[in-house]
Amino acid sequence: MSRLSATIDDVARVAGVHRSTVSRALNPQTQVKLSPETTRRVQQAARKLGYVPNAVARGLRTNESMSVGVVIPDILNPIFPPIISGIDSILRPAGYTALVTDIQGGQNAYEAALASLRQRRVDGLILATAHLDDGESFHRLHEQGVRAVLVNRAAASSPFPLVHGDDTGGMRAALDHLATLGHVRIAHLHGPEGLSTTEGRRAAFDEWSRQHPEVTVTASYCGPLTAEGGQEIMDALLDASTEAQSRPTAVVTGNDLMALGALRSLRVRGLHCPEDMSIVGFNDMPFADEFSPPLTTVRVPLRQLGVESARLLVQQLHGEGSGAMELTFPVTLMVRGSTAPPRG
Structure with missing residues (x-):
């Protein structure tokens, strides 16, 4: 059998289960409904056949893309890779793919990125790009049913959760x-x-x-x-x-x-x-x-900011939490060689 032609029915036959069981075993959100042995048997069969679930087809059935838009202001700034790493550590096991967008072009780039992500039907947004005067636009997004979390930067009167440092x-x-x-x-x-x-x-x-x-x-x-x-x-x-x-x-x-x-x-x-x-x-x-x-x-x-922002968003996507809230993480002064008593 060609690896490219493997279907969910092929996996079900090799694993000796119903095709619905295959769907559950290969979906991180529903694996808990099966025994560990069944999940392992299905996953082994899928690997053997080279079967990859069709995310597009699943999205059509569930009205979910299983993707999250992550918008950052400057990918060249070294603080953002740890945040993105933290985000991915939560999204990936939950079955979501992070679509990271850099908006170094400013407001026009931000609006274009937001439109592009929404056209792709992302399930939610994690925004590291907030300005204090973005509150009104965030309220519009919220009224449109957009689920989002702000990370590192806040907006005045935002309806979305915020995760940042002290x-x-x-x-x-x-x-x-x-x-x-x-x-x-x-x-x-x-x-x-x-x-x-x-x-x-x-x-x-x-x-x-x-x-x-x-x-x-x-x-x-x-x-x-x-x-x-x-x-x-x-x-x-x-x-x-x-x-x-x-x-x-x-x-x-x-x-x-x-x-x-x-x-x-x-x-x-x-x-x-x-x-x-x-x-x-x-x-x-x-x-x-x-x-x-x-x-x-x-x-x-930084990584913890990403972890918690993704955790809060996944909770929203699962219907477990929503609305404005603020998580402020403690910070630590790292004393090194660039500070000393003043000369004289």
Whole structure:
């Protein structure tokens, strides 16, 4: 028998079961209805014959595509692969395929990606692209019956569940660390406005500075969440404070890529980290400990964010939960070589 011609009836005959039992045994959602021995026998027969279930046909019967759209803002940003890995670790055993879409083109790319995924009849969405002003559009999606979860970024008054890290706690931990080292001139190099991660961390930065009047918040610069963006705004900070006695002795950046750019800016000018300036990142992206010097940064449990966002979505798809809720995961300050007491 040709492997390409194997059918569900062939598998049923080899396994000695009814064709409906084959369907249940090869569907992760219904395997629990069968004994482990029956499931194993059917799966062995399917492997022997090279049988692959027809997802399209099953979708026509059940009105489900068994796929989930995952929309991320920048696949080149190293924080997203761990999130995607966590998502896949839940979706795949549940029988769903993740369709990952990158929208580096901005709002137009986002709308095109969303339309494309919906045309493909994905069963739900996991969105890492939310802006604070997306609440109205999310409410429209919700009213249309779309099931979705937001991960890493929030939207104001969103009807969908949110899974993210503790931005406020992370910023406070970073600033407490710098103050303990003796820094009294600290700057904030943050990401674009309109992102919950930016606004939450900036609000925490401002609140902390009000509670610590002995520390001077010397500057706050906004730029893209990229190495190039970090280098550009660090250049602007250094241009504005050419004298060492007026220059910040430490900066907290919007993410680790911005911290990498800030390190480049220092090197170009013959300055050193942490001797001339301490730098703290955010997220603890892969290889942050391999920077030169290794980066002190706030570790966000990125893979766990993906795991929980997928778990919440699968619950919705199974009719076990819905509606707005928020899961905030604790973060950890990873102290490494990019921070030290200020010179002198």
